[in-house]
Amino acid sequence: MMTNHNKPTALSQAPLLTPGVWVMLALMSIGAVAVFARFTGGIGYVANLDNSHPWGIWVAIDVACGVALAAGGFTTAALAHILGRHKYEPVVRPALLTAMLGYTFVVLGLLVDIGRSWAIWKPIFNWNTNSVLFEVAMCVMCYLNVLYLEFAPIVLEESKNRLLRLLNSALGMVMWVFVILGVVLSCMHQSSLGSLMLIAPTKLHSLWYTPLLPLLFLTSAISVGFPMVIFETILVSGSLKLDDEMKVLTPLSRFTIFLLGLYMVLKLGDLCHRGAYVHLLDNTMQSNSFLIEIIFGVIVPWLLLLFPAVRRSRGLLFFASCLIIFGVALNRLNVFLIGYQSHYAKAAYHPAIGEIAVTVGFVAALMFLYRVIVSLFPVLSGGKKEESVL
Numbered sequence: 001m002m003t004n005h006n007k008p009t010a011l012s013q014a015p016l017l018t019p020g021v022w023v024m025l026a027l028m029s030i031g032a033v034a035v036f037a038r039f040t041g042g043i044g045y046v047a048n049l050d051n052s053h054p055w056g057i058w059v060a061i062d063v064a065c066g067v068a069l070a071a072g073g074f075t076t077a078a079l080a081h082i083l084g085r086h087k088y089e090p091v092v093r094p095a096l097l098t099a100m101l102g103y104t105f106v107v108l109g110l111l112v113d114i115g116r117s118w119a120i121w122k123p124i125f126n127w128n129t130n131s132v133l134f135e136v137a138m139c140v141m142c143y144l145n146v147l148y149l150e151f152a153p154i155v156l157e158e159s160k161n162r163l164l165r166l167l168n169s170a171l172g173m174v175m176w177v178f179v180i181l182g183v184v185l186s187c188m189h190q191s192s193l194g195s196l197m198l199i200a201p202t203k204l205h206s207l208w209y210t211p212l213l214p215l216l217f218l219t220s221a222i223s224v225g226f227p228m229v230i231f232e233t234i235l236v237s238g239s240l241k242l243d244d245e246m247k248v249l250t251p252l253s254r255f256t257i258f259l260l261g262l263y264m265v266l267k268l269g270d271l272c273h274r275g276a277y278v279h280l281l282d283n284t285m286q287s288n289s290f291l292i293e294i295i296f297g298v299i300v301p302w303l304l305l306l307f308p309a310v311r312r313s314r315g316l317l318f319f320a321s322c323l324i325i326f327g328v329a330l331n332r333l334n335v336f337l338i339g340y341q342s343h344y345a346k347a348a349y350h351p352a353i354g355e356i357a358v359t360v361g362f363v364a365a366l367m368f369l370y371r372v373i374v375s376l377f378p379v380l381s382g383g384k385k386e387e388s389v390l
Helices: 021-041 057-069 072-080 088-111 134-158 164-197 213-239 246-274 285-305 306-311 314-338 353-376
Strands: none
Touching: 057 088, 057 213, 057 306, 057 314, 057 353, 072 088, 072 164, 072 213, 088 134, 088 213, 088 246, 088 353, 134 164, 134 246, 134 314, 164 213, 164 314, 213 246, 246 285, 246 306, 246 314, 285 306, 306 314, 314 353
16 A cells, blocks of 8 residues: 655645635636537637637647646656655645646546537447547546546545545555556557657648657656646745745756656657758748747756756746746647648638637636645645744
């Protein structure tokens, strides 16, 4: 049975309706109106999608970016529970919560995006084993259920009901199975999202189209896992006035040097091997976006993390993590939107107000639920900062 060596602290005494929460509620309300309009008036009523642009920011941001940025759940679980690095236990629960909420909103984003949302369950029974998208759908569905099972002990551990306590004990004895299953499923669908774009060699720009897309998607997701945990931990500890976890985050950031470096070598090596580097100075939207992605999202943060002073500094480590998150998010936007162009498109795609409202509303809802859950359940392990007495 896996245990958390640090006693998490529930924030039930902290005020919930802060000014920031009111802003989230306002954005959620606007998003809810847009979702209602989508399901009553159809996708075309709120989105600028057509046959040449079958997907927009709902897929690029809500799904592709959401899946990648939720990778902290399986990377920290693998590090602490499979590799036995138990000193990183304090950040496992927040990472697990972020992954669970992230994948939940990936599914909700798909429900909004697909035309026949009521048929989303059909791949469970109608298998198309030749489809990469089928593999993605099944892995995401299974992994989301695994995340709920992994999070269940956090909800059940303080229950006074005898049956629930017995259920928690039973889950504890088999939790190692779900941890391993979660890592395997994550690796499968992270890479398969890249495989999905292999069928579009004439539509995806050569700066991104490569047979290594599945490997690049997987390594980029793994490389952003720990920076996402660092970003989330520092942001939440500052917002809720908790002690930071720099004693855990500093050594955690050292893994990113290797992981991000591996992704950088694969990315640049593939670019040179294919000769696609000749497009870097085309001064097009695609080439400029690629340069921003690779320079500010990969090379600069990798160089920053090489310095011990950066890894020990709360602000600089947060900044480097933000750059890595930005780089991976931009990569997904580049592959699914900016670099993906149909030859028969009559006009360029621009997201409609309704698409933006739904996406912003989903992000606000995710942040709101995170705030509520950490207030009700023992997710965070940092104690309250002691106020200095003058």
